[in-house]
Amino acid sequence: MSDLTSPNPSRRAHSRAPAIIGLACAFLLFAALAASMHTRPFLPPKVAQEHMEYWLLEGAKRVAGEVRLRHLRNIEPFYLRRDYMPVWLDNYELTAAGKELLELLRETAVDDWRNYGYSLDTLEREMLRMHNQPEHATAIEVLLTDAFLSYAEQSLNNELLPDTGEADHPTVKKVILSGSDRITPDHLTSLLTEAVRQNRMDDLLASLAPQHEGYRRLRAELSRYRAIDRTGVWxxxxxxxxxxxxxxxxxxxxxxxxxxxxxxxxxxxxxxxxxxxxxxxxxxxxxxxxxxxxxxxxxxxxxxxxxxxxxxxxxxxxxxLTPETISQLNVPPYQVAQRIALNMKRWRHLPDDLGKRHIMVNMADFRLELVNQGQAELDMKVIVGNLERRTPVMTDLLRIIDIAPTWTVPHRIAGSYLLPKLKRNPNYLHQKGFDVIQWRKGKAVKVDTAGIDWKKYSAKRLPYTFVQRPGKDNALGRVKFLFPNDQSIYLHDTSQPQLFKLDKRALSSGCVRVEKPRELAEKLLAAQGNWERSRIDDAIDRNRTNRIRLKEPVPVHLMYWTTWVDDHGRLQVRDDIYQRDLIGGTAQHASL
CATH class of the missing domain: 1.10.101 (Muramoyl-pentapeptide Carboxypeptidase; domain 1)
Structure with a gap:
């Protein structure tokens, strides 16, 4: 009996063996699954080549089922030389350059300002399908290259610059490049080929978008508002x-x-x-x-x-919570995102180097800053052009300061503003210190106005030039800051300083009136060595006209930002006083 009831160690060990083997198998299975989760899917080169050839040959008119490639003539030989190997993909993941390109396309197209032709809806859909699917992955590769050529062509040919083509101040300058100056897809394909060869894709993409700190800050805010929109909670x-x-x-x-x-x-x-x-x-x-x-x-x-x-x-x-605050809170986040994207494009007007010392005017904020090494050295209010004579966006070099300037009235202002006053009050010229000039045989001759019947003249038929003498009534005030341009725009003082008390100051005929002209002149002339503040004040008080050429011209940037990020990292939003933010997508919900 004892033999029947006593334990048998050998039999016990044998009975546990299947359980141990089962546990080991389960452990190995889970280990394999865990490893597979952390293993990047592999896209075999031959498979990639097969699908790339299909999209570029047989399927070029319906990539991903719907997109006709815009730049097939350039894309097909580009990939042929590479044996159809991808440049934006690393197996089934976007490279760093691919992610950056996709973000550039998104932030460019989100404002719906124009039809950009990036096929973003298709790209976004294919991104969701890409995992382990070579047909979707290679479709993304081809679509990204096609979109890159469109984006680069628009960027390098100045087609992404807003606020151009306005007729408020006629100009002979052409903004969008054309003819022999235009960058073509052939040039861009060569650039892309060289960037891939030198492993400088990041540098290539960086050259196509502004790299200013202000642009990068807006990019972060754009991401914020797009994310809020995607919650669906707003x-x-x-x-x-x-x-x-x-x-x-x-x-x-x-x-x-x-x-x-x-x-x-x-x-x-x-x-x-x-x-x-x-x-x-x-x-x-x-x-x-x-x-x-x-x-x-x-x-x-x-x-x-x-x-x-x-x-x-x-x-x-x-x-x-006031009614005005509710009105702003009720602007959908996708519309704010669109305004941010459009304001990001406005950074494209600026040179890469703003200047160690420069003047920055934001028309939408009615303010001017004199910036020195990134810090505001002087800050003041400004008055900008009215809604019919909007101050243009421009960047130039301030080269000349006129102390106690005269004002030669532009012909359009003489006809539309001055002539009606003279018809009502012929003595207006004397009261405001104007001389009347007429050109005779190539010489300027001062005219006695006593016998002139102003009612005989019209804006189109006015053979006189009007020059206002220096003094307190001079429309330019006591100081003028010149950066020669073909639109006759400059900074100047004003004979109506009380207007700076107004919140909305779109009141001039296009030039920018500055609140602190003497302080600005003092700062800009400090490097001249012989124009201290007391001498500036003395020349102004004596109405002694002086034209001073700056030894070191100062960049001046006239910009229009209705959204920007301040030095504290806060998104600032201003009214669109010039109606320049009226973009296509604000009427209906765009896909962000």
């Missing part, structure tokens, strides 16, 4: 809604979430309310909310966030 607030600190309302959680998304809510201010989590959760819409709960309270942090939002949008800062 909705407009009721126009009748009015909230201030201490109020409770069902829309407060949504308002808090929205201002947090926009970056206006103080960071970490409400982590106590959400169990230590600094990210404000997506708000839930509840039919009958319990308003006594803490997150329905319009509290101090929310008031601070509201003030930040109002300040960024140049609204009256109250910290309360």
């Amino acid at each position: 909705r407009p607030l009721p126009h009748s809604l009015a909230l201030s600190a201490g109020d409770r309302h069902a829309d407060v959680p949504y308002l808090r979430w929205l201002l947090d998304q926009y970056g206006d809510l103080p960071q970490g201010a409400l982590s106590w309310l959400f169990n230590g989590n600094e990210d404000i959760p997506l708000p839930e819409r509840i039919a009958n909310p319990d308003l006594t709960q803490a997150h329905y309270l319009f509290d101090g942090p929310l008031r601070t966030a509201m003030s930040n939002f109002q300040e960024r949008h140049n609204l009256k800062v109250t910290g309360t």
Whole structure:
């Protein structure tokens, strides 16, 4: 009996063997699965070649089922020389250059300003299908190269510059390159070939977009607003809604979430309310909310966030939800994204080097900064062109400063502005210090105006030139800053300084009137060595005209930014005073 009941070690070990083997197999299986999850899928060269040949030969008119390649004549020989090996893909993943190109295409096309021809909808769809699918991966490769050639051609030929072609101030300059100056797809294919050969794809892409800090900051904000749009949570607030600190309302959680998304809510201010989590959760819409709960309270942090939002949008800062604030909050994030993308393009007007010391005017903000080594040395208000004579976007070199200048009235202003005044009051010329000049036999002759009947003349038939003498009534004020250009635009003082008290200052005939002309002249003339402030003031007070050529011309940039990121990292938004942001996609939801 003892033999029957006593344990047998050999039999026990034998019975456990299958279980151990099973466990080992399971472990190896899971290990293999885990390894496969971290192993990059491999695209065999022969497979890539086969699919690339198909898209470039048989399927060139319907890549990914729908896209007709725009640059097939250039793309096919480019890949033939490479044995159809990809340049934007590393197996089934985009290379760093491929990711950067895709981002450039997205940020360029998001404003719907024009039909860019990048086939982005197809690209985005194929990106979702790419994993382990060679036909989708190679379609992406071909579409990216086609889009690259379109984008590079637009970029290098100045086709991505907004705010051009306006007739407010006629110019002979051509912005978009044409004829023999134009960069062609043939040139671009050679550039791409050389960039691949030298492993300098990043440099090639960088040369096609602005590299200024302001551009990069806007790129980050564009990503922010596109992400907010993609949540699908955004909705407009009721126009009748009015909230201030201490109020409770069902829309407060949504308002808090929205201002947090926009970056206006103080960071970490409400982590106590959400169990230590600094990210404000997506708000839930509840039919009958319990308003006594803490997150329905319009509290101090929310008031601070509201003030930040109002300040960024140049609204009256109250910290309360006002009708003007609701109007701005009710601008859909995709429309803000479109404005950001268009303002990113405006950086393309500027040279790579703004100048160690330069003048930057933002017309939409009615301000001027004299910048020295990245820091604002002087800041002031400006008055810009009215809606019929908008100040043009331009960049040039300020070379001349006129102290106590005369003003030769442009013919268009003489006919449209001065002549009507003379018909009503012939003594106006004497009162405002004008001389009248007529050209006779090639010489300027001063004319006695006593016997002139101004009612006989029209704007088109006015044979006189009007020159205003220096003095307090001179329309240019006491100082003029010249950067010679064919549109007769310059910076100058004004005889109406009271206009700087206005918030909206689109009032001039195109030139930029500056609030602090003497201070600006002093800063710019400091390097001359012999024009200290006392001498400038003395020349002005004595109406002694002086023309001074700067030893070192200063770059001046007249720009139009309705969105930009300030030095504190905050997106600033201003009214589109010149209606230059009226772009195609603002009317309906674009795919962001």
